[in-house]
Amino acid sequence: MQASVRRLRGRHVPARLLLSLIAVLLLLPIAVTLLYAFFSPEEIRAYMGTRNRYTADSFMALRLIPETVSLMQFYRVLITDREILRYFINSVLYTAGILAGQLLALPALAYGLSCFRFRGRDALAFGIVLLMVLPFQVTMVPSVLTLRALNLLNTPWAIVLPMLSAPFFAFLLRQYMLGIPAEIIEAAQIDSAGPLKCFLRIVIPMSRPVLGTMAALSFAESWNLVEQPLTYLTSRSDLYPLSVAFGQLTRNMSGIEFAGAALFILPSLFVYLFFQEDIMEGIRVADLR
Amino acid sequence: MFKTKRVIFFLFPGLALLLLFYAGPLLGGIRYSLLDGTFENRFVGLDNYRRLWGNPMFLQGLRNTLELSLIGAPLLWLLSFLMASALSGIHPFGTFARSAVLLPYLAPASAMVLIWQVLFDYGGPLNRLLAALGAERIEWLSSGAMRAPILVMFLWKNLGLCVLVFMAALRSVSPSLYESAELDGITWLRKTFSITLPLILPSAYLVFILSWINAFKIFREVYFISGAYPAESVYTLQHYMNNLYSGLNYQMVTSAAYSFAAIALALFGVLFFLQQRAANELNG
Numbered sequence: 164m165q166a167s168v169r170r171l172r173g174r175h176v177p178a179r180l181l182l183s184l185i186a187v188l189l190l191l192p193i194a195v196t197l198l199y200a201f202f203s204p205e206e207i208r209a210y211m212g213t214r215n216r217y218t219a220d221s222f223m224a225l226r227l228i229p230e231t232v233s234l235m236q237f238y239r240v241l242i243t244d245r246e247i248l249r250y251f252i253n254s255v256l257y258t259a260g261i262l263a264g265q266l267l268a269l270p271a272l273a274y275g276l277s278c279f280r281f282r283g284r285d286a287l288a289f290g291i292v293l294l295m296v297l298p299f300q301v302t303m304v305p306s307v308l309t310l311r312a313l314n315l316l317n318t319p320w321a322i323v324l325p326m327l328s329a330p331f332f333a334f335l336l337r338q339y340m341l342g343i344p345a346e347i348i349e350a351a352q353i354d355s356a357g358p359l360k361c362f363l364r365i366v367i368p369m370s371r372p373v374l375g376t377m378a379a380l381s382f383a384e385s386w387n388l389v390e391q392p393l394t395y396l397t398s399r400s401d402l403y404p405l406s407v408a409f410g411q412l413t414r415n416m417s418g419i420e421f422a423g424a425a426l427f428i429l430p431s432l433f434v435y436l437f438f439q440e441d442i443m444e445g446i447r448v449a450d451l452r
Numbered sequence: 453m454f455k456t457k458r459v460i461f462f463l464f465p466g467l468a469l470l471l472l473f474y475a476g477p478l479l480g481g482i483r484y485s486l487l488d489g490t491f492e493n494r495f496v497g498l499d500n501y502r503r504l505w506g507n508p509m510f511l512q513g514l515r516n517t518l519e520l521s522l523i524g525a526p527l528l529w530l531l532s533f534l535m536a537s538a539l540s541g542i543h544p545f546g547t548f549a550r551s552a553v554l555l556p557y558l559a560p561a562s563a564m565v566l567i568w569q570v571l572f573d574y575g576g577p578l579n580r581l582l583a584a585l586g587a588e589r590i591e592w593l594s595s596g597a598m599r600a601p602i603l604v605m606f607l608w609k610n611l612g613l614c615v616l617v618f619m620a621a622l623r624s625v626s627p628s629l630y631e632s633a634e635l636d637g638i639t640w641l642r643k644t645f646s647i648t649l650p651l652i653l654p655s656a657y658l659v660f661i662l663s664w665i666n667a668f669k670i671f672r673e674v675y676f677i678s679g680a681y682p683a684e685s686v687y688t689l690q691h692y693m694n695n696l697y698s699g700l701n702y703q704m705v706t707s708a709a710y711s712f713a714a715i716a717l718a719l720f721g722v723l724f725f726l727q728q729r730a731a732n733e734l735n736g
Contacts, residue, residue, distance in 0.1 A: 294478075431555070
């Protein structure tokens, strides 16, 4: 057995090397961003200033290591120059609001559409699939119409409310719950457990992986809102999340952008490490209707 | 399976929000696209649509969005399938590769733009490599060549998630299914089409949907690099619509949305039909 495993490993050396290379290439942009955060603001500004030179034989230097490791960028982002931090807090609030709301509304919806039998159930589920495959440019329009009618444009609610019923996550949760064996729920029914008890005691605990997956993917989306704030908050750029504001703050390179970017990426790292295993388990597709 | 009217308590919050923000106004908004938007709000039939389809900026945005997503989504699907197959062939899984691939999906687009600007700069590492290989340098970010970096950024961001979905599915395929096939000495291609893909069809379909949804978001990187008015080759439908919103032109916005919805649903309908047919064939 041992020998065969070793032989198997030996055989895959080229594939392993290739894949590790791809993995390194994928990580490189993030790693370099983190490295640049430890340059002093003057040094990084000077370096970024060498961009956009269209002369025949001048190149940007390849820099990875700072002349002196400096925490000045972080100091300015966090202590003296708090503009990035302000938008960062907006992002945190939006993300927290969206995730909390989704966890209240979507598992219950998916439960209703998977563990109950009623007329029109599959039609409803198919309607959700249709909404899910509509491009964002399309679904944005109805949201704007409602937000305008409710006078919510240019308020934080415009960002949070439409996200709460994200059709993709409803779909993902439902697919997972459809895979929960009917016998388990039937057994609970025989023990005279009602729908609510079943939901809280059986379905939710069993759905942990998909809930983790949803949390991670939804975090990725909420932490990276771009189109929504640009459309829903046209006259309140102070309410922008960092995901939009950052693009504008970096136009006039003041030298602290990479520390800002590093701080902005950091929560994603934690979310990722926390939910890594769930994601492998949670994306399970039972059936396509 | 429960059969009780109390299901409504579970459905209500989610369904109400879906109806309020998506389904309801999606149907109700058709009205807007048929009015002229002036003080009198006269009914003008399909006039808005006619004006829209005569507008060169709309056509440009629509064409670019469709082209970018029709190149990007299938490419993403194929690459992630190949990479997942390669990763699953290795036992135990390439743990390092696996943990590396998802991170880009979580990293915000705006935080990554700086590094892309360095990488694709005229004097940047990529052009340095091209020059070292003796090739002509390319103005990646300012010309018609910008589509290539945009697609690279799209693939970079979405590859990991799609690979993970494929891998989760491949893991559930029992290796014994391949054994007799391997004894018969069939090719990798044959094995993929007659054993692997049929078994993981639902996940393959899910990856397709993910690529599809995200391909229509190829706007962010363009926006952060070139702002609201980028080069013609990467001017997307989202750019066009954002400019309409700032002009409060709801007649054209809704017309554009419904036109695009019709195209997207037609495309999706064809794919859904093909997928259903494949699934039916498999189930006999």
